[in-house]
Every structure is written in structure tokens, then in C-alpha cells.
Amino acid sequence: MATVRLEFRNVTKRFRSRGKKADGVTAVENLDIRVHDGEVVSLIGPSGCGKSTLLNMASGLDPATEGTVFVDGEAVTKPNSHVAFMLQKDLLLPWRTIRENVELGVEILGMPQSERARIARELLLKCRLGDFVDHYPHQLSGGMRQRAALARTLAVDPAVLLMDEPFSALDAQTKMVLQQDLGRTLAETGKTALFVTHDLVEAIALSDRILVMSRRPGRIIEEIPVDIPNRAVPLERRKNPKVGPIVARLMELLHIDEAEA
Amino acid sequence: MYGTDVTGTRLMMALGFSLFLVFLAAWQWAPGVMGIPPFIIPPLSKVWGEFLHMLEHEHLLWHTAVTAMQVLVGFLLGILLGIVCGFVLGMSPTAEFVLSPYILALQIAPKVAFAPLFVIWFGYSVTPKILVAVLIVFFPVMINVLSAVRAVDPDIVRLARAFTASRLQVFWKIQFPASLPPMFAGLRIAATLAVIGVLVGELVGGNTGLGYLLTFGEGAGNTAMVFVTIIMLTIVGLALYGVIVLIEGRVLHWMPSRHHPGI
Numbered sequence A: 001m002a003t004v005r006l007e008f009r010n011v012t013k014r015f016r017s018r019g020k021k022a023d024g025v026t027a028v029e030n031l032d033i034r035v036h037d038g039e040v041v042s043l044i045g046p047s048g049c050g051k052s053t054l055l056n057m058a059s060g061l062d063p064a065t066e067g068t069v070f071v072d073g074e075a076v077t078k079p080n081s082h083v084a085f086m087l088q089k090d091l092l093l094p095w096r097t098i099r100e101n102v103e104l105g106v107e108i109l110g111m112p113q114s115e116r117a118r119i120a121r122e123l124l125l126k127c128r129l130g131d132f133v134d135h136y137p138h139q140l141s142g143g144m145r146q147r148a149a150l151a152r153t154l155a156v157d158p159a160v161l162l163m164d165e166p167f168s169a170l171d172a173q174t175k176m177v178l179q180q181d182l183g184r185t186l187a188e189t190g191k192t193a194l195f196v197t198h199d200l201v202e203a204i205a206l207s208d209r210i211l212v213m214s215r216r217p218g219r220i221i222e223e224i225p226v227d228i229p230n231r232a233v234p235l236e237r238r239k240n241p242k243v244g245p246i247v248a249r250l251m252e253l254l255h256i257d258e259a260e261a
Numbered sequence B: 001m002y003g004t005d006v007t008g009t010r011l012m013m014a015l016g017f018s019l020f021l022v023f024l025a026a027w028q029w030a031p032g033v034m035g036i037p038p039f040i041i042p043p044l045s046k047v048w049g050e051f052l053h054m055l056e057h058e059h060l061l062w063h064t065a066v067t068a069m070q071v072l073v074g075f076l077l078g079i080l081l082g083i084v085c086g087f088v089l090g091m092s093p094t095a096e097f098v099l100s101p102y103i104l105a106l107q108i109a110p111k112v113a114f115a116p117l118f119v120i121w122f123g124y125s126v127t128p129k130i131l132v133a134v135l136i137v138f139f140p141v142m143i144n145v146l147s148a149v150r151a152v153d154p155d156i157v158r159l160a161r162a163f164t165a166s167r168l169q170v171f172w173k174i175q176f177p178a179s180l181p182p183m184f185a186g187l188r189i190a191a192t193l194a195v196i197g198v199l200v201g202e203l204v205g206g207n208t209g210l211g212y213l214l215t216f217g218e219g220a221g222n223t224a225m226v227f228v229t230i231i232m233l234t235i236v237g238l239a240l241y242g243v244i245v246l247i248e249g250r251v252l253h254w255m256p257s258r259h260h261p262g263i
Ligand SMILES: Nc1ncnc2c1ncn2[C@@H]1O[C@H](COP(=O)(O)OP(=O)(O)OP(=O)(O)O)[C@@H](O)[C@H]1O
Pocket: A015, A016, A025, A026, A027, A045, A046, A047, A048, A049, A050, A051, A052, A053, A054, A216
């Protein structure tokens, strides 16, 4: 396959508990993940198994306790412009217009004004927010705000997109529309992405592979290739008969039937 | 929609203006009707006459200017100090931990009680008045800025840092703009407090400013003079407050509920 864009090599993350030195929380342990160029990989696992922790390490915000994270072959030691993340919260700045919000990343990177305005406009058109360029975030719906957040993430042209449950705060229908947008955008731009979600069908609809994590300390317990055509059109993919068996397998791995009270 | 909005505003303005006229009329004639002597509540015409008299013989405008200048200087110094301290303490938990007992003590101490002390230190100059204003203005601004910096969503800061923002960039692009709304709320309070600070300073000692005219009028048993001075003090405060509201409207134009000019 193509070159490796994102790699976790034997990564462990321990959080020190306050006071006591020795013992702390081991969030993830001896983890190996490789994401290839243009691949979309979903991470699924029980709450608290360390999915967000993994993304934070990849973004360079939190160092790994042991092991190394590589992006494009370079060890990640601090935040860098090769990765960009997107969270459940849109984190739009209320005092900036949508365009200015989209420009935040490239502005920090020092891109000249005219250039970044052009990029922002282009991306907002692509994200179907062309009419809202000069609006403020509070004038937009939740789905539109999350699309603006996606545009902001894409604006820095990152090699790898890190997405932490980006659609989990949206209603079911808006969510499907945004999945469709994301699927199309990822396919058009050929971006590499690591996608965390609790929504099993979302993971199947959007990704090439699904990594299932165990309870804490998080480890990869299974890798499920999603062998369904048309990754660029998640709405079509959802309807594929192959979805059902994968959902069943994921439920089994996550012990969802047992967890139910 | 728009049409009714405009007529609605007109109606409100007409109502406000008539209420003002009623107020003035009541001031002029009600005391007499109710048998209140002029040395308790002088009627409007007497206050107006006193105002004209003071303009000519008591240097009213000069005293007003002196007070206004002290208010302005005290206000600016106080808010500058408050803003800087608010940001420093808000961003450095260590500094806040070490300094918070002193800040709390100073905050609880009634600031105007320092006026006599400052007069002892600096004499009958403008300095003690400005200092009282600085002291009294400082706290609401500092507290508001401090808690605003604290309240910034850490995930927004992390987002900026993930975009490789430096500390300075995080400050100017995130923390500073995020704390502007509470800061302006603090500035509004500060505008009214600055007048109180200067006034107390003038009451305690000196022979300039509206505070001096106030004690002078009191000593002379001239109620109308006291009224005129109170009105001038209010105008000074209103002017400063108005400027703040004007600037706030410019700076915070992005705020959702800012279409109604409120108090
Ligand atoms: N800063 C921290 N200090 C101490 N422990 C932490 C810290 N951040 C996370 N943890 C712990 O690490 C574990 C993994 O957390 P993480 O947020 O990565 O889980 P997650 O898989 O993203 O969960 P969820 O699906 O609920 O978002 C949790 O048990 C959490 O309590």
C-alpha cells in the first residue's frame, strides 16, 4: 500500500494521579497503529479507553509516556501544521465571522491576508456555506457550525485529519448530511484521517478500516476492513447489506449486549 | 416588521420626553404645593438661577473641569492596572495563589477610607483624589478580567496551540478578545465608581473641584448650590459612562443581543 502518513509505534500513555507518584492511570498501552496515505480509519472503543488520548498525542499537545508517534515519518514532539483536529464542540470564536474563523489556523501560521481570505472563501463554498461567509457563529445552526469547523480544519491543508466524535452532538438527520459532506470532501481531497466515534454505522459508512479498542488500558483488539464500495458516498454505503454483519461483529466485540442494564 | 419597529421607537421616545417634562414641572411646583420649604427642595427655577450664578461667580465650569480631569485620569490608570493585573493573575495560577489574600483584603477594605490617608501623604493636590479613584476602579475591572480569562474554554486554547500558536498568539487571538465582554461590564461599573472616588477625595480635603463646591454649599446652607453640584457630578459620570457604552458598542458589535442600546 501507499506510504504511511500516521504511525503510533509502541505507544503507552500513563496519567500521573495527583499526590502518589508510582501508580496512575494507564490510558493506552503498547499500541501500534498505522494509517496510510488517503486512508480513513475509525477508532471505536468503550468510553474512557483512550481514544481522545491517542488523538491528543498525534496532535502534539500531549507527549506519549513511552513510544513515538510519527507523522509523515517525523516524530511528533510538539504541535505542527501536518495535523489538524476537530472535536465534538465546534469551538468557533464568537467574535469572528465564519470566514475569519476558518482563517484562524492559517493566520496563526502567518499566511498573508489576501491568500487566506481566498482559501477560506473557497472552502466555505465547498462546505456549502457560501452565503454565510460574513455571518457570525451564533447566526448559524449546529450543523452549519460544524461544517464551518470542518472548513477551518481543512484550511491548514493538513496531512492528517484527527477527528474526535465530530458529529456526536448533532441530530440524526443533520449528522447523515454532514457524514455525506465529510465523505465527499475526504475523497475529493484524498486526505488521511483518523476518526473517533461511538456511532457504529458512522464508522462503517465513512472509513476504510475500523480499529476496535479494549477497555482501559486501551489496546487494539481487532481490525475490521470495511469492504464496501463508494466511500465517497456514505449515504449509499449505509444501505449496503454488508453493513449489518459488521455492526453485529462490532457489537459483539464491544460487549454491547452485556453492558445493557 | 421594520415599520412597526420605527413607530414603536418613536412612541417610546415621545413617552420618555413627556415623562421628563412632567418631572421638571413636578420639581418646579410640587414642593410649593406640598408646603416643602425651598431650603429643603429648591424649585427648578431657583436651581437654574443658582446654576447661572455659579457659572459667573463660582468658576463652576473650572471646578467641573478639574473634577472631570481627575475622574478621567483616575479611571484610565485604574482600569489599565485592573486589566493588566486581571490578565496576569488569570493566566498565572501561582501569582493568583500568592497574591489572593492581599487582593481579598484590599477588596473588602472600603476604598474611600483611604482618602484621608492619601491627603496626609500628598496634601491638597490632585494626587489623593486620583489615587482614590484608581483604587476604587481597579477591583471590578480586575475581577471581571480575571474570571473571564479563567472562563475561556481550554479546548479553544488547545485548538489554537494545535495550530502551532505561540503563547502571545493565544493571548491576542483567543484570551484577550474572549475577555472583552466581561471587561466592558467592569468598565461600566468603574465609570460610576471613578466619580465617587474623586468626589470623596475632594470632600476630604482641598479647595478645587465639585466636591469642594459641595462642602462650600453645605456650609453656606445653600441647598440650590448643592443641587447644582450633584447634577454636575452626575453629568460628569454620565459622560464617561456614555463614552464607555459607545466604545463597547463598537468593539462588541458581534455580540448576539446587542441591537438594543441598554443601560
Ligand atoms: N489529563 C488527564 N489526567 C488524568 N487522567 C486522564 C486525563 N485525560 C484522560 N485521562 C484518563 O485516561 C483515560 C482515557 O481517556 P480518553 O479521554 O482518551 O477516553 P476516550 O476513549 O476518549 O473516552 P470517550 O469515548 O468517553 O471520549 C480515561 O480513563 C481518563 O480518565
